[in-house]
Amino acid sequence: MTARTSPLIPVLMLICTVTITVLSAGCTATADPGPVRIGVLLPASGPLATHSIEGLAWAVDALNRHGGVDGRAIELVYRDTSAGNISGYAEELAGREDIDVIIGPATSAELVRIAPLVTERGKILISPSATSGLVTAEYRENELVWRTCSADGEQLKAIFGTLRDTGVRNVSLVAANTTYGETFARLAPAAAAMTGVRLTGTTIVEVSDNFTEVAARIGEEGPDMVVAAVYPEEAAGIADALAATGSPAGLFLTDAARSPYLIESLGERAEGIRGTSLSSDPSTGYAIAYEEVFGEAPPAFAAQTYDALLLAVYTAARQEAAPKESPAASLRRVVSGDGIVKGWDPQEASEAATMIRAGARPSVTGASGPLRFGEHSSAGPLAGYYTRWTVEGGEFCENTPVASADVTPRLPGLSSPGAAGDGPVIWMVYPLAKGDRSFADTAYRGLFRAQESYDFTKREFSYDDLALLDAVFAARNFTEKPDLVITEGFQFADASRAWAETNPDIRFFTLEQANYGLPNACDAVMVPYGASYLAGVMAANMTETGRIGAIAGAPVAVIDPFVEGFRAGAAAYDPSVNVTVRYVGESFEGFGMPERAGAIARDLRREGVDVVLMIAGSSNTGIVDAARETSDVYLIGEDTDQSYLAPNLVVASVVKEIDAIVYHAAAGEVDGTFTPGQEVWTLENGGTGLFVSPRFSEYGWVAADWQERAVAAEKDYLGTAAV
Template identity: 75%
Template sequence: MTLRPLHPGPGLLPVVMLLCIVTAAFSSAGCTALAGTDAAPVRIGVLLPANGPLAMHGLDSLAWAVDALNRQGGFDGRPIELIYRDTSTGNISAYAEELAGRGDIGVIIGPATSAELSEIAPLVTSQGKILISPSATSGLITAGFAESDRVWRTCAVDGQQVKAVFRVLHDDGVRNVSLITADATYGETFARLAPGAAAMTGIRITGAVSVDASDDVAGLAARIGEEDPDMVVAAVYPEDAARIADALDAAGSSADLFLTDACRSPYLLEALGERAEGVRGTSLTSDPSTGFAIAYEETFGEMPPPFAAETYDALLLAVYTAARQEAAPAESPAESLRRVVSGDGITKGWDPQEAGEAIATLRTGGHPAVTGASGPLRFGARSSAGPLVGYYTCWAVEGGAFCESTPVPSADVSPALPGLSYDPAGDTGDDRPVVWMVYPLVKGDRSFADSAYRGLFRAQESFSIVKRECTYGDLPLLDAVFAAQTFTEKPDLVITEGFQFTDASRRWAEANPGIRFFTLEQADYGLPNACDVVMVPYGASYLAGVMAANITSTGRIGAIAGAPVSVIDPFVEGFRAGSEAYDPSVNVTVRYVGESFAGFGMPERAGEIARELRNEGVDVILMIAGSSNTGIVDAVRETGDVYLIGEDTDQSYLAPSLVVASVVKQIDRIVCHAVEEEVSGAFTPGREVWTLENDGTGLFISPRFADYAWAATDWRERAIAAEKEYLKTAVI
């Protein structure tokens, strides 16, 4: 794997420094990430591959995390430093012995595979050191190291994935499968647990076999042809998956291929090329409410690969253990790590600011409830069993890329944003502007909230601020705080997002004239401390209607909205107007998921409506239902004969071959602009209206549908003119 340079921005380390962090020739002195300090670094060992088919385990995440934490100040000025050994070259046992034998390393991150973990864990733990693997998922590890408190995993175990696989297949109507598992520690869990999971879902396993690199997969494909299963489930590594796919194709098998997390690798796409189209599978993913995937994409220009979040979390646990050791040096590292993951204080998230505050709190003996990029960092009695909750997604190869369905947790969990205040040891003297971001929902809606977080993250990278995040679910707490003005950390700027905050924003702003408020999609308050922004998507939706009317082959198009609320009206009216302007004979059907704000968070109901519209002949759907949009996408994927238009942000990643365009609101740019004005002292109260004409909204054409760019260009002036007419009478 080649380390990609970070997104350029203030304070980021030069690329040479990042290369220094992850070079296999990293010396015992290392590269100092905080120039000019004489303090001893906090050193962490790393045993992960940089090259080969398994090189997908998040080295970028490690470099990014270390750089960001060091920019936050590290350990009160002491830099965090990685001592890295590339396990794709050399002898992993020798590397493990070397790092475990160093007196300045207490925690080692790695290895990548379950077989490697079984090999090196005794070498590491016998030296009293902790081993944290972000990607060794075999259930055998739990049993093999049940008595050890020094073997940890930040990835959920394969037993949870086995259940997820057969649940997905059952929901897809699959009744017979042929099972192929790797003849390795990784595959053993699937081979052992699959029969039980299949029986619980009513699926019959027609045949099961374990394979290694020397096995004749052509003969295996012939046998599978005789079994005639609906699906071939292969829990193997990418090289074997490519060989199996080729053999099934050569044998003329009609069975589809369903893979597991190890195969969600760029190697699979490179090895199979166009033949990878339609291949599906499951894999671990990050908790969408953390915003990690958004921040990663903003930094690297692509969605995080499998185990990137788990690798990031392994670093957090290593650093937090070191912080706890400073507060309680008499504890063993294992005792300190157990203390870290049992925190019951204020919640602290994964991002560098929150993690830096967690470090400071732990160093002073505090007990924060730490969460990670992958989700809650909560563990049972056996650390080797991995976290209690993991997030899984069903992926498919579409248009030469991986696209994913809605992530779901393996157990019941309530997403929680970090707490409002931070006070580890009284007044810290931090004079940075404090910005509160209040979302309509927790992050993960792939729409309104996520776009706002993208802007907030961009602002964090560009300006020196302290951010706090809340949601509509925190309304009672926020009401009480603003009414009583009981601030432990008074905000300078509060950004509220969504029409449901209309009354609350007014109350808060009127009661707190010394705080500036930036409101999105609410009302014109006319207050001297409020800037009220409205984004009118009429013109952009007009263009979407033009495009939809051109695409449809049935003459029937539709829109699925979250609820019949005012913020939805410009979408619907613009969509109707554009369709009628292009072809008056096209029928437009509008359906609502719910009657209130709850309709924007009901993906299953939205999916049902999408199926109803498809049955009525609708073949193009505008999705304006917030997080419910994911249910629409999942439903349309079932037949692949309906095209979709997303909302608020580019949603082509949801289904690259189905989402032709998105009606976008530049929420991210507006949020970042709001923070920039606060930082520069240029906050301006009043009403701001963003439209198609001033580029506050627009129609984004998805990459695979560039031939429809004419809709956004040739019809732009007519859409602007129509939008101006609409604004003459519309109440916004």
């Protein structure tokens, strides 16, 4: 991640304290017991700066806008560990009477160094990134040491499982001579044996070592892959040494090495390096929100750092309710809640803090997943998410994160009456849980963007909640009655009609369903025919085999304009080009079967197809994985710019401006401009389009030269097709 210019950073660097004192309306000076102060010991610069101090500052600002902790402002007391003595900082913060919780440090070695300084004062230490298994052993009985990251034993399982699945049989391990590296050196033999991978040898290194000699020793072992459990500086040295010695082995890095420093140091030499790292829970939408706020993907430990803040805030709320309880007991109670589910975002977190302050026990989830812990807090959460990444086009490109243990995505639940703010209540109903990197995620992007602009209370549901919603709307038995309900996808066509007819006092905004002709319903139809026509022109121009294809989730009506437009565009450009269309499934399930989609992609490649339009929702990730295996198939994404999936392969995307439409629906409810009927969004009016990745800007001519013909073809299509 390249450092982003922000007005917050100069404040952090100059005075080392983030202080946001925006109090909720109605609070008076006499009622304010003072801010809730939370210590932070994390680096702001250097190779280990992957926690997002900016993200913490934004979270504090947003939480304070929602009222802080029962009207008390939240304040971060930040010390930059990359610019000073961490032990001295730890002693300082732990010695303050107004700080009960400290977030940090960055590494396991630092944790071992400062934990006694913090916990001997009775203060809680929560590290978002000290992943060594030795921390668990060292502080097994210390109830004041917590982690929001999973221990490295789970990461080793993910690494060796990934390598086995991709055909790697022989691995050489390089581990840093640190507490972190020691965990990998100790646990790797068992993890390799469990997966049937042969460990050829283990080398312990320090940053000052001669890596050319290290690479030579590795070469004698003859591994297929070098797994390096090191920090970014060592990783860069190892990568260069392997290349210099002509080693054919690939390089696979652990989470500690994933840093902008790696790419900045190696440049193009970083291409193709692979690795794994902790991730946010994709079903929460945290990564989408972060990108909306900061214009870039969150760094490696941003979600875990955000969750450390949540735990600190919730502990403070519990302390308000039970001041005689120890901070450790308060935090243990917080993570043992079994009530209504509350999510990570500032609205949900503020509601959770209010409930905890009132003595309730919500089930809290964070940006990284459920905040559930076992008996020993130092072991970290019971489940975390890992993502595999590859450096492509100078970026860390991730696959869909997977959980280290069984986790069922759970959207936050409704609150008790009166929890909503002054604005309207808007319900968003997705076709599936967030994390599809397509339809649902794009809708959430628009919803989050609206929340950043307007005052309203949002609630989220998915297709899994259909039975519950049917019952609530039929009985009109609302805990919180919505003012507007947005439903996304053809799956809800019958349900939306029934709900709207039964509840004439609630407005319904539907996406791609039907014009119900009701005074309280508006349907937005996005017709991607013209944009897909342009994609067909591009694909017909790009193909070297004369064979292009489309892989769709299912043969359903919403897919038809994609397929028909793609066929028509290709035929218009070159009638000799062959277009093959394959479907992942027969119905809705086909949009969530990435392995099946990958198998179809491999079949198409064997048949000579070298350009593929992906219109299969979350199944698209399987298509991308298959394309990476040969790197000679170009891809066209759907719904949103999907070039981040594989920058070197995804040339363009047929985009539906779902985020803009959801934002428009929320804004219409807030400002009172809701209009019933049908809205048709097309290539002509900007509701759809072909987004060409900047890496393939040479194809900008497609829209410039073929736009008018695509619009005309789309009008002809609309004249005969039902929308």
